[in-house]
Amino acid sequence: MTDTPQAVEVNCTTGEVTTRPLTAEEIAAQEAAASAAADQREAAEAEDKAKADAKASAMAKLAALGLSADEVAALSA
Amino acid sequence: MASTYTLISSQVLASSAASVTFSSIPATYTDLVVRASARDTGAGTTAWLQGKWNTSTSGYSETYLTGNGSAAASGRVGSQTVWGASGYISSDAAGNTASTFGSTEIYIPNYAAATAKPQSVFSVQESNSASTGVIISSMAMLWNNTATISSILIQASGTFDIGSSFYLYGISNA
Numbered sequence: 001m002t003d004t005p006q007a008v009e010v011n012c013t014t015g016e017v018t019t020r021p022l023t024a025e026e027i028a029a030q031e032a033a034a035s036a037a038a039d040q041r042e043a044a045e046a047e048d049k050a051k052a053d054a055k056a057s058a059m060a061k062l063a064a065l066g067l068s069a070d071e072v073a074a075l076s077a
Numbered sequence: 078m079a080s081t082y083t084l085i086s087s088q089v090l091a092s093s094a095a096s097v098t099f100s101s102i103p104a105t106y107t108d109l110v111v112r113a114s115a116r117d118t119g120a121g122t123t124a125w126l127q128g129k130w131n132t133s134t135s136g137y138s139e140t141y142l143t144g145n146g147s148a149a150a151s152g153r154v155g156s157q158t159v160w161g162a163s164g165y166i167s168s169d170a171a172g173n174t175a176s177t178f179g180s181t182e183i184y185i186p187n188y189a190a191a192t193a194k195p196q197s198v199f200s201v202q203e204s205n206s207a208s209t210g211v212i213i214s215s216m217a218m219l220w221n222n223t224a225t226i227s228s229i230l231i232q233a234s235g236t237f238d239i240g241s242s243f244y245l246y247g248i249s250n251a
């Protein structure tokens with residue numbers, strides 16, 4: 001059995017600290033937000049990797065055409 | 078000398094918790110600063126912080142710059158239901174070296190002004206490992222809402238571990 005996640009609330013005016021279980025709606029909202037962020041990160045990282053792969057491929061093709069390593073590096077700077 | 082940087086409230090978790098809320102924040106300061114040192118109980122080496130101002134579920138956007146030592150990225154997410162929607166306000170997680178915590182600062186200027194609320198975020202995850210768990214992110218966030226910020230919800234992507242700590246400061250113009 002999994003314990004229900006807890007929410008801690010600090011009242012900044014009174015200093016009172018309250019701990020209570022999250023409601024089902026709060027759990028669902030938190031899980032949805034975390035899942036959406038995971039998807040966002042995964043998509044962003046895949047896009048960045050695709051760009052890096054395309055750049056590496058282009059650099060390799062330039063090298064195959066006869067450009068020196070310094071010339072390829074100058075183009076990619 | 079005027080006190081310009083005042084601790085309003087803090088919370089150091091003695092038990093794990095999914096979220097921490099600072100409520101009934103006085104509107105008497107000029108700016109707010111949230112500082113967090115957080116670790117998540119979730120498996121893996123990556124976790125993050127998200128949250129809401131005033132329990133609002135709309136109007137959040139952020140532009141981020143992030144890097145992990147081998148790759149850097151920049152991007153933007155808009156029209157979100159929480160802040161931290163990009164997932165780049167990092168905390169350490171259970172897969173990282175024991176007792177390592179990610180550090181975050183959120184600066185909220187003019188939180189009581191009747192204008193939209195731009196904020197700056199700086200977040201670092203360092204796991205005392207040569208190969209994994211290092212992320213540094215800077216972010217420009219916006220909450221497109223004119224209400225005074227009177228409560229701050231900070232939620233984990235999983236569950237905040239024991240020892241995670243959260244501090245809310247008020248900045249007053251001298």
